[in-house]
Amino acid sequence: MAEEARTYTIEALADAVGVPVRTIRFYIGEGLLPGPDARGRSAAYGQEHLLRLRLIRRLVDQHVPLSEVRERLAGLSLDDVHTILRDEDRRSERRRVADDAPSPKAYVAELLAQATAAEPLRPSLAPAPVPAAVPLADSALARRAMRPAEQQSPTSWRRWRLAEGVELHVRADVEQHARSLIRRLLDAAGVTSPTARNPQP
């Protein structure tokens, strides 16, 4: 069944959002949520109830007074609610990463660990000390950063030196696809030696 068409009993709705049934009834009584589509035992709640209820909980968790929650929800379409929830989810995730970090330095270190996991760089020649306060390799933050599902998609580039001060840059994920074009450009630039045809690091 499509998510949009799914209906819930009040108990199932309460379970889905993690609030008591009486809280849902309270919100309906206060005008924060529309009533069910039918009365009595066949009362049914839909996607709109679910999303609005999630948004109400999110705002209440942020200590927004109920009167203000009512104002904020008035006049919002289902699409509006959907968009707000998605934005709120993103903010929450970014906020959670910041809150989980033991210090500002550890927070930035995690962002750097994520970036490095997605796109390893050549090792540094100079010593690059990581402060003792940020044991990257052991931290839960760093381990989470390494999870494939949460890695940013890598964007790496390869470059060829065509002439003094002239380089060709190709994104790695299109290199295969653009092989023939690259060959033509290298030929046109007179880059003929097999070594020179290999991209520079």
Add this chain to the structure above:
Amino acid sequence: MTASVRLNPHPERHLIRPTGSFRHVDFSIRAAAATRPARGRPGLSLALVLDRSGSMHGDKIRTAREAAATVVQALDERDRVAVVVFDDRIDILQSAARVTSHVKASVRAALERVDARGSTALHQGWLTGCREVAADERPETALNTTELARCFLLTDGLANVGVVDPEQIAAQAADIRRNAGVGTSTFGIGLDYAEHLLGPVAVAGAGQFHHLRTAADMRRTFSGELTELLAVVASGVRLELRTDPRVSIEVISQYFADTRVGAAAIDIGDLMADEERHVVVRFGFPPLPTTDPSTMYLECRLAWLADGVPCTSDWSGLPFSYASQSACDQEVRDPSVMHWVGLHHADRARREAMVLSRAGNSVAARKRLQQVAGHIREYAGDDHELVATEQDLESMDAQVSAGPVAPSVAKEVYSTAQRRSRGQRDLREP
């Protein structure tokens, strides 16, 4: 003494048409106290992140080394400094450390060995610098929370290793400033860097973006921004707005804003004593609601840090009332507000037009310039600066119509428009 920051909101008009209206408000923000806190200037944690990719070869890398060394020389033991260089590899020349004479000598020696090579891992280089100067402790547990932390990012090229998406990097700059307290200023040198990356990163990082035309510009802007940072009396200034959820909020001035339904938080950055900023915001009021009162309120306040102490002003309210079409027709726009409205709309149009023109879309660029010039013509009256601005937009339209603007022109126009919109000085001038 703790610096106070004053907020004065000025609406262009107070009446709304029954069919709904857009109304601008100019928020004037001024750091009032000219007296230094008893303990003197705050310490500064500064990361210098320098591009040493191949294209920096010659004068550029030599000047970057000198400018960085000059900045470090101007700091003292109240401050911490870190120096990071990047191409497709990142080297930390100096981990964050108190600026002792030994550290100064060590940085100078390390900089002298820096040569240009490789490509541009700008994202990871910048993150490394931010990590170096981020605090080891959370602000609530740290003994000294008064330090400002800033990353100076200097580059002459396009990010082409790692994350390269401007929006993604700018969003991270905002996160790092908010969650780790490290701001970012950007310095683009030459004609090959991406102003549509360095500009937004500086806005999100609540810092400044400098287009450097010459080696002398680099020296002056490094030193000039350092001087300003050392004179900051209110840091992390934020303008907070809340209103009816049906009212749309659009920030016209070039500030980073977190906008939600019926609310917005606009990051102004750090203010020196007596420094003033103007933030222009456009509010979209809906058609007259049938059930509600015929007045809608906009509330605003400021939040900032002074001498490490969080401060907020009281919420103040601005009423906007629904009125008949004829009453709205008779209400006169406040010319002092429209002055800032026109200038900031023009600066936004210039930035957008430069990006569009460089992307080869001169039709859209011209349309944007003509549209804003037309609006300014309606209300410029005898405001000479607005009249000149309108003429400037027209001449820029003619320039854009001739084909994509030259990179040097695009960078100059973009950076000037951003700087003006944020009320910042041109630090390149002696």
